[in-house]
Amino acid sequence: xxxxxxxxxxxxxxxxxxxxxxxxxxxxxxxxxxxxxxxxxxxxxxxxxxxxxxxxxxxxxxxxxxxxxxxxxxxxxxxxxxxxxxxxxxxxxxxxxxxxxxxxxxxxxxxxxxxxxxxxxxxxxxxxxxxxxxxxxxxxxxxxxxxxxxxxxxxxxxxxxxxxxxxxxxxxxxxxxxxxxxxxxxxxxxxxxxxxxxxxxxxxxxxxxxxxxxxxxxxxxxxxxxxxxxxxxxxxxxxxxxxxxxxxxxxxxxxxxxxxxxxxxxxxxxxx
Amino acid sequence: xxxxxxxxxxxxxxxxxxxxxxxxxxxxxxxxxxxxxxxxxxxxxxxxxxxxxxxxxxxxxxxxxxxxxxxxxxxxxxxxxxxxxxxxxxxxxxxxxxxxxxxxxxxxxxxxxxxxxxxxxxxxxxxxxxxxxxxxxxxxxxxxxxxxxxxxxxxxxxxxxxxxxxxxxxxxxxxxxxxxxxxxxxxxxxxxxxxxxxxxxxxxxxxxxxxxxxxxxxxxxxxxxxxxxxxxxxxxxxxxxxxxxxxxxxxxxxxxxxxxxxxxxxxxxxxxxxxxxx
Numbered sequence: 001x002x003x004x005x006x007x008x009x010x011x012x013x014x015x016x017x018x019x020x021x022x023x024x025x026x027x028x029x030x031x032x033x034x035x036x037x038x039x040x041x042x043x044x045x046x047x048x049x050x051x052x053x054x055x056x057x058x059x060x061x062x063x064x065x066x067x068x069x070x071x072x073x074x075x076x077x078x079x080x081x082x083x084x085x086x087x088x089x090x091x092x093x094x095x096x097x098x099x100x101x102x103x104x105x106x107x108x109x110x111x112x113x114x115x116x117x118x119x120x121x122x123x124x125x126x127x128x129x130x131x132x133x134x135x136x137x138x139x140x141x142x143x144x145x146x147x148x149x150x151x152x153x154x155x156x157x158x159x160x161x162x163x164x165x166x167x168x169x170x171x172x173x174x175x176x177x178x179x180x181x182x183x184x185x186x187x188x189x190x191x192x193x194x195x196x197x198x199x200x201x202x203x204x205x206x207x208x209x210x211x212x213x214x215x216x217x218x219x220x221x222x223x224x225x226x227x228x229x230x231x232x233x234x235x236x237x238x239x240x241x242x243x244x245x246x247x248x249x250x251x252x253x254x255x256x257x258x259x260x261x262x263x264x265x266x267x268x269x270x271x272x
Numbered sequence: 273x274x275x276x277x278x279x280x281x282x283x284x285x286x287x288x289x290x291x292x293x294x295x296x297x298x299x300x301x302x303x304x305x306x307x308x309x310x311x312x313x314x315x316x317x318x319x320x321x322x323x324x325x326x327x328x329x330x331x332x333x334x335x336x337x338x339x340x341x342x343x344x345x346x347x348x349x350x351x352x353x354x355x356x357x358x359x360x361x362x363x364x365x366x367x368x369x370x371x372x373x374x375x376x377x378x379x380x381x382x383x384x385x386x387x388x389x390x391x392x393x394x395x396x397x398x399x400x401x402x403x404x405x406x407x408x409x410x411x412x413x414x415x416x417x418x419x420x421x422x423x424x425x426x427x428x429x430x431x432x433x434x435x436x437x438x439x440x441x442x443x444x445x446x447x448x449x450x451x452x453x454x455x456x457x458x459x460x461x462x463x464x465x466x467x468x469x470x471x472x473x474x475x476x477x478x479x480x481x482x483x484x485x486x487x488x489x490x491x492x493x494x495x496x497x498x499x500x501x502x503x504x505x506x507x508x509x510x511x512x513x514x515x516x517x518x519x520x521x522x523x524x525x526x527x528x529x530x531x532x533x534x535x536x537x538x539x540x541x542x543x544x545x546x547x548x549x550x
Contacts, residue, residue: 015533020292186548193510193545205534232465237534244531253526255287256477256519258510259548263538267465270458270537
């Protein structure tokens, strides 16, 4: 959620291809939609034909995502909200139904980091991080499920992390929250699968988002250093590459995929 | 590998959508391409614009997959081969280069099953199954890698199984072979990632292929056959049904395409939630 304006001359998502109608007729709610991975996913889903409710707490990145989507002919509305509030989550679902007459896809993507070992992290920071990264998934899903249960279909995608699969140093709250996201995903897949609702998550590896680039710049770590954690592809992901994994899970092409943690990590989590 | 004939007038892959150009300009080799999951995938890849070398040991299913693809307006050649032979694997790669001038995607999909606990399986059957399910991946990849290394890119996809992640009773050779496919996938992902080659596998759950349906229903009354299919579908408490081959094919397509450019070493479960359940 940095206040970075995209350059007007170069497209900020160079790896995103043309739309191919893969989400034609669908309505999606995407949280954390104004920056990073959520921003790329919102743009891609719209290119693929979905109408998007773009939810974010901050609207400082310019152009705002709904304007970016409309500038390429797509349909989107912006909903400024804090996903740690159940009223806000109910509000975003109500907006989708009111504005677009339906809701097929929920992408619980909003999240943040709070670095630190357990002895260093305050209880307040720990709880705040769990609220933003994990309880937001509970609340967003809780708001959308009655509608999806009534229609007997729906696709929920949650943004977990490779750090929900393997741990790293000084990131205890983040790792715990993302592991929670993976198992909440699986729990919901089991509970709602018989009702036609699929629930999956993606586990992005190191991704060149404004959040990450800002964090490592503050810590004085070059991105190449971080990217080396991945011995296979030896680079960071672009947000668009994560968005394509989300698109697969969101679309009907993944009709037999549920409860899955899709690693979009260049091989980071397969190494001993 | 049954000698089923598809019913005229009824499309055998109702779950396949129209092509959207996602593999335009690519050349793919698919083994086990004449039946089941391989057949649906070959057809889907061709619809998405790939030229396909369809490899299979048998060609008794009609229409043969290359004819089916051609009838959709796609490009394909058939290569009859046994993937347990290194010469055959080299032959299929040579065929791709000769017929289509390149090779971008290898789908090591051919496989078989054999039931039995360790005390019941004889050593010859064990070795034969490992040859077909696991060494075929080694040999197919070994044949394609020099070309992919030279061009600095490529996507290899292997067909593993949910039974390569979790075990089941009286299926020891199959489980061991598919567990091997998952870890061979990861080993190759690590070894060839720096050269631009991605290697992934798909873990299908119970899929309504001719082989599975035959295994479930052979020699049974219609009622018992139906009960047997329902029991197989119930393995999966989430979606409570078998997959269609087309649903597995779409997972393969994602991994094959450039949209999965940051995905390597992954075991993509297309299993309706079978492997997440305690």
